[in-house]
Amino acid sequence: MPDSPWQPPRILLAVDLVILTLREARLHILLVERGIAPFLGALALPGGFLHDEHEDIEAAARRELSEEAGLSDVHLEPLAVYGEPDRDPRGRVVSVAYLAVAPRLPEPVAGTDAAGASWMPVEDALAPGTELAFDHRRIIVDGVERARAKLEHTALATAFCAETFTISELQQVYEAVWDVRLDPRNFYRKVQGAHGFIVADGPMRKTPNGRPARLFRAGPVHVLNPPMTRP
Amino acid sequence: MPDSPWQPPRILLAVDLVILTLREARLHILLVERGIAPFLGALALPGGFLHDEHEDIEAAARRELSEEAGLSDVHLEPLAVYGEPDRDPRGRVVSVAYLAVAPRLPEPVAGTDAAGASWMPVEDALAPGTELAFDHRRIIVDGVERARAKLEHTALATAFCAETFTISELQQVYEAVWDVRLDPRNFYRKVQGAHGFIVADGPMRKTPNGRPARLFRAGPVHVLNPPMTRP
């Protein structure tokens, strides 16, 4: 008697989000505390399963971004796929990870699903003592490394800033993500030399302390030329 | 009465392979002609569905590499995920694309599943007149762009070469993938200056025409420092 015809297996598809922002000049990531097994109580990336068979994957990522983090209109890009057969003890789950970058914002909105989410310095999140669910440590490492690399030759840094920003605020982004100190004077000329990276936003000014700085906004160019080289 | 509890949807997972090599100093890609609908008769990337629920995704890519292309032991790395809801008319299929780079090889082995596969210049594959299945044109573009970018700061170029190679062979890789002409003398010094990129393979020699060249093999370093900059 003939075998029943071979059918490809069906698997579960999840999205996970590495959401980065800057707080107090340090790189932070948004993590949620898991309320159910497995990894109950451990920290995890915001994310979840595809809602239905026809949902677009990036749309699912934006939905989770909104539901779990209360964020919209932030930079979002595919990061990688994580599909090890045993990465989820409940069964075969393939996850598409996204990298999101948000400007400086207040705490995750309490009273929403985002209430369980909190910003944590990336350094702490990756410290040996921090218990992270699934393979999320690896995903965070990959996401941070992606951000570091993209700062070099794309305008990603502006996604960490508000609509308008000063050059020294932009410098803080580079210093926090790369974890280095940069010379403000050379940084100033370098960032100005990358055509279309940033454009002046009127002769407006601002006053933290010291001479007021000119305000800029993200320019039309997303690929930096020349690139910002890491020391 | 209560709704039945929500269950996440299950989807089909495929792998697709962008397999690049060098033939006659031009960048080629391995394509198969589809023998079944949809896109019957169109060219497509080698690939297929996950075999069973427990198969590792990269293992599936290597399996297809062997079954459809007769290749083993070649460079293989994840490229991206393609999951548009309507990318496959048969239903929801999410594909994980891989980039493979093979050294110069004879034709795909006839008499195997690879018989239907053939090497084609990338330029021809991407020409407007070429009919490609699914979203494979986009995947090829992404794969080639990935190769171009990785040549700059990794040792990927050596994956296009045999075990040992001359510096001018390595230069041909860069010229074909980047589609530029490079000065052999500056290339020579530059490639030598990237520590650990290539190492001499004895004082051996070789004879195409002109002075014999020294032979090298891939060095231990995979991240180039300084990088090979594109003109």
Place this chain on the structure above:
DNA sequence: AAAATAGTGTCTATAAGACACTATCAT
């Protein structure tokens, strides 16, 4: 010898980092 490719040396234009200096604010 001529042609061809391998390999070395050197010059020049440019870019990157160090850092002195000026400008404009708060106190």
Place this chain on the structure above:
DNA sequence: ATGATAGTGTCTTATAGACACTATTTT
């Protein structure tokens, strides 16, 4: 005035490309 940050100018050094030149082979 002092301190702080913004912004400009300049010098030095490292690097990328142009290209002359030597070396070693085949025909």
